[in-house]
Amino acid sequence: MGPQLEYVGDTEVHYNGERWTFFGGNDYHRFSRNPAIIQALVEAASLHGINTAGSRITTANHALYIDLERTLAKFLGTEASLICSAGYLSSTILLQGIAEEFDQLFIDETAHASLVDAASQSGKSTKVFKHCDCSHLEQLLRQHLKPMQRPLVLTDGIFASIGDLAPLKAYADLVEAYDGRIITDDAHAVGVLGITGKGSWEEAGMVRDLVYQTGTLSKGLGGFGGFVAGTAVEIADIRSRSGAFKGSTPMPLPIAAASIRAIEILQAEPERIAVLRKRAEQVKPRLRSLGFGVSEGLAPICSVTYGNVEKNRRLGKCLIENRIFPSFIDYPGSPPGGHYRFTLSSAHSDEEIERLCLAVEESTG
Numbered sequence: 001m002g003p004q005l006e007y008v009g010d011t012e013v014h015y016n017g018e019r020w021t022f023f024g025g026n027d028y029h030r031f032s033r034n035p036a037i038i039q040a041l042v043e044a045a046s047l048h049g050i051n052t053a054g055s056r057i058t059t060a061n062h063a064l065y066i067d068l069e070r071t072l073a074k075f076l077g078t079e080a081s082l083i084c085s086a087g088y089l090s091s092t093i094l095l096q097g098i099a100e101e102f103d104q105l106f107i108d109e110t111a112h113a114s115l116v117d118a119a120s121q122s123g124k125s126t127k128v129f130k131h132c133d134c135s136h137l138e139q140l141l142r143q144h145l146k147p148m149q150r151p152l153v154l155t156d157g158i159f160a161s162i163g164d165l166a167p168l169k170a171y172a173d174l175v176e177a178y179d180g181r182i183i184t185d186d187a188h189a190v191g192v193l194g195i196t197g198k199g200s201w202e203e204a205g206m207v208r209d210l211v212y213q214t215g216t217l218s219k220g221l222g223g224f225g226g227f228v229a230g231t232a233v234e235i236a237d238i239r240s241r242s243g244a245f246k247g248s249t250p251m252p253l254p255i256a257a258a259s260i261r262a263i264e265i266l267q268a269e270p271e272r273i274a275v276l277r278k279r280a281e282q283v284k285p286r287l288r289s290l291g292f293g294v295s296e297g298l299a300p301i302c303s304v305t306y307g308n309v310e311k312n313r314r315l316g317k318c319l320i321e322n323r324i325f326p327s328f329i330d331y332p333g334s335p336p337g338g339h340y341r342f343t344l345s346s347a348h349s350d351e352e353i354e355r356l357c358l359a360v361e362e363s364t365g
Contacts, residue, residue, distance in 0.1 A: 005325075009033070021322075023325070023342040024341070026218070028219060028276060029347065031220075037222065037265065048257075057239075062250075065250055069083055071260050071263050075263045076213065077198055078213070081230070082228045082245065083225055083227050084226045084228075084251075087218060087226035089244055090114070090227060095119070097237050097239075098237065104126075104144055105125065105153075106141070106151055109128050110159060112160065112187070119154055127140045134167055137153065138174050149178070150178060151178050152180060153181070156184070160301065160333070161335075162339075165297040166184065169204045184199070184212070186214065190215045212234070213230070275346040280300045280344060281298065282353055283344060283353060302343075303339045315359075317363075318363040322359040323355075326340065327341055327342065329341040
């Protein structure tokens, strides 16, 4: 278990009785603490109660869920969407609906566990390609696909541990020749990447026809639950074929109302996305100039490690001296031995950003 934290305001936490500036978590716009969103949640709880306590194919298909799916589809620029109780389930639900249309799965070696589980449960032959390596993927496609077989590539849009962006456009060029498609887990990309926050495909400047998009409402939108976005036909097929969708209880109704409000705010205030992109532009080049292998692109995730226990401890000491919570992470997908994973938000001030950069710089002396 991680440390016990109590969130204070938008950018701080209480830990062990002290107050720290916080660059952890994944609440990229701090919508989980936004007063208007909380008010929408409270009003929905008062009006509708907590949950529907059933499957949506029986007695739990509430108007709020339908409204959220329509709002989400419009935001993401697609015909339809489907929501579920957890982002982790979204790729499983999607694959249960579409797996029969494909012959081979190809998955990034560092893909999120939710994609790995979805692939393993699909019953399809699955090949693993090197992280973000188009050449290796192309080699595997040529090696393992028989004539007329269709591939399905599984990848994160943003790889959560170190902030790499998947080369979606290059993948699309490869799979299109085989009438293939891509599943992109955009848990960390929706509300973050692309000028309007539609996700990794918008950031890549590509049409979404070759992409199945899954993700969560808990990060860029500050809520909870998962989603699948696609055409009306695709979503109808998934609803009819996916046992995980049919057999699960949806998210609490107040969370659905809060998510609708979060999308409305993000659409009305796109400057939040611009500020978040600016934060990445401010911080990542400075950390790279200090010799750290921080990822390229505008994902607001900065992975910092010396690859050395003693030097990492020195960095931790500098963070503590600057009242910054030392978010050291040793999680699947992390660099060997762990790393400091700093996630930026549109709520962080210029002063907080500067203090973070200076603390890391001090550790190099």
